[in-house]
Amino acid sequence: MENNIDVVDEISSLLDSEKYKEALSLPNNVKFAQSFKENCWDLISIIINKVHDDTIILKPSLHGACEQLLNLIVEKATPEETLLEFIEQVEVAKNDAQFSIILTPLQQLLERLKAKRGRSLEWCLNSISTYIETIPTPEYFLEQKERLLMDCDNNIRRVVKVYSLIPPFYKPFIAELKREDNVKVKQTICAFLVSLLGKPIIYIDLDPDSNAQSEARQTCSTIIDDICSLEKNVLKFLFYIEECSKEKKISRLNEDSGEELSAYENKDKINMTSLAGLFYVVFSGHFNIMDNAIPQVYSIEYIVHTSLLAVNNLLCNTEYGPLSKALSLCKALLNRLPNIVTYDVLSIPVHFNLLKGLVNVAIYSNYVVIRKTAVNLISVHVNKFQYKGRCLLIKYIFEIANHSGMIGYAITLYKNSINEAFKNPVLDECFTGDQLMYMVRKICHLPHGAQSDLVELADQIITALNFLRYLILKDTLNQSGIKNNFSYIESDYLENLRTGLNLSKAHYEQKLKEIENKNYTQQGVDVSINVGGNTLDNIPIENKREILHSALNAFHLIEGLVARLSECINISKTSVNV
Incomplete structure (x- = not known):
């Protein structure tokens, strides 16, 4: 009779009946060992589906039994086949408890398959990314001290919890790279880590003033440290910001050479949002970055102008998280520029795009503190330039700002600049003659x-x-x-x-x-x-x-x-x- 027992149904039934010892003894029973091994594929989904978010609290013994059964499957099943099923289960996990319970056996299988791992690690990381993308984007409308309540948001708590599970999963594979360097594996892991700094973590408040000891900040610190340890030169990713800004469509395979593109050319991972998150962490001053990860051979202008492309991308958002990070990064980048920048630099469209983004945020953002910060940064940005550059930027505000208060602010910027120019022996020509006449007509404009x-x-x-x-x-x-x-x-x-x-x-x-x-x-x-x-x-x-x-x-x-x-x-x- 025992030989006719369906192992999958039997284990499922034992778990439902809370007969956990019997369920755990079944795989070690000689009579059922082979059947257990042959049915591992089906058992994985059955066992994982027993786990819910509250299982570890309400039924800790069930949770423990499921963990042990999954470990037995890892020990007894064929690694290659079992790995594929675990990968699929990550992508279809119905809750964070299921996602969590899968990671350890998945890690164990990858370690067992070291010699024949191939692209398995990449598939695993992709499945993790797929699960993370299913978490709804946090939405909150809190400011100042109220932001301390954001940790109570269910989606934020989910993001933080899931992110905290990820470093223990990938750490062993980084340790392997320290012993045996493998460029492809290194780039695969690093691209995955950069992607983690995009959505959804970019929507979470990481400001040290309001969340200095938050678990989200600690996880981000771990991630950036690991990126810096993998890629000694983190500024190499500036190149990929340039590539993303060109909106060049990159296929999975290079059609000209037939060669597979590197992990860094995968726009699912390395895109403008994830790169913006990366350079927010690197340059905002909100995180400690390894000194040797930022070489001093890059020109300040290149760093600033390239990183501002990522800022402009974040300024297109309406949520507090991306906007606060955009403004923090923008402030840090502008502070890196010299105090007097020549107007020739404005031949680079990034500055006009930045000003347009700041103006839109200053006028339309739902958050008072964001609007005020954007207004302040408009002033900082404009005043970084020589007088001719300032006038060009102020004229641009007149053109794009259909808002009385913003145009009034632009007039004030112009007034402050001309007042400063009067301190010189000769008034700068951009404040005289036809150029002044043009500005007077803009300033004195009544549309109707x-x-x-x-x-x-x-x-x-x-x-x-x-x-x-x-x-x-x-x-x-x-x-x-x-x-x-x-x-x-x-x-x-x-x-x-x-x-x-x-x-x-x-x-x-x-x-x-x-x-x-x-x-x-x-x-x-x-x-x-x-x-x-x-x-x-x-x-x-x-x-x-x-x-x-x-x-x-x-x-x-x-x-x-x-x-x-x-x-x-x-x-x-x-x-x-x-």
């Missing part, structure tokens, strides 16, 4: 003339008026040629502005009267308010009243600035006549 929405443009208008008054008072000798722009400023800008102010004030005062009218509250007449192109309906009366008063206050402020600017222009004209 007198019909422009002055509430929406308030920040830009206030900054522009203050700048013009500053320059007229500062440049008494007319070095810049600002006085040559008086006619345009008065007729095209201030005249339209006065007309627009009169129209806007009358409109908003009328709306306020409608709200204040006694019949309004009695009859429930709806008053529609349009601000910045958006109609504000269904909001409390008090809020509408506040919006109207705020707009009228802005109009009064602009009106006062217009009067002061007109006075400055008239005084300046008089001094010319004298």
